Amino acid sequence: MQRKCGWWLSGLVLLGCGTLGGCIVAPPRARVAVVAPAAVWVPGHWARGGVWIGGHWRGR
Numbered sequence: 001m002q003r004k005c006g007w008w009l010s011g012l013v014l015l016g017c018g019t020l021g022g023c024i025v026a027p028p029r030a031r032v033a034v035v036a037p038a039a040v041w042v043p044g045h046w047a048r049g050g051v052w053i054g055g056h057w058r059g060r
Contacts, residue, residue, distance in 0.1 A: 039059040047053050 039057045042056055042058045044055045045053055
């Protein structure tokens with residue numbers, strides 16, 4: 001009886017280690033490309049020295 005219990009226990013330990021130590025396989029994520037506009041409008045602002053910079057288009 002003790003011999004049977006020892007085999008069961010060792011088998012259970014190996015099964016538990018294999019289950020808990022396994023790697024997680026997940027499907028790859030879909031790649032989503034963010035497309036930015038070619039140019040953006042930058043509103044006017046005050047620069048250093050009290051100089052006003054008017055609004056302008058900033059391209060890539």
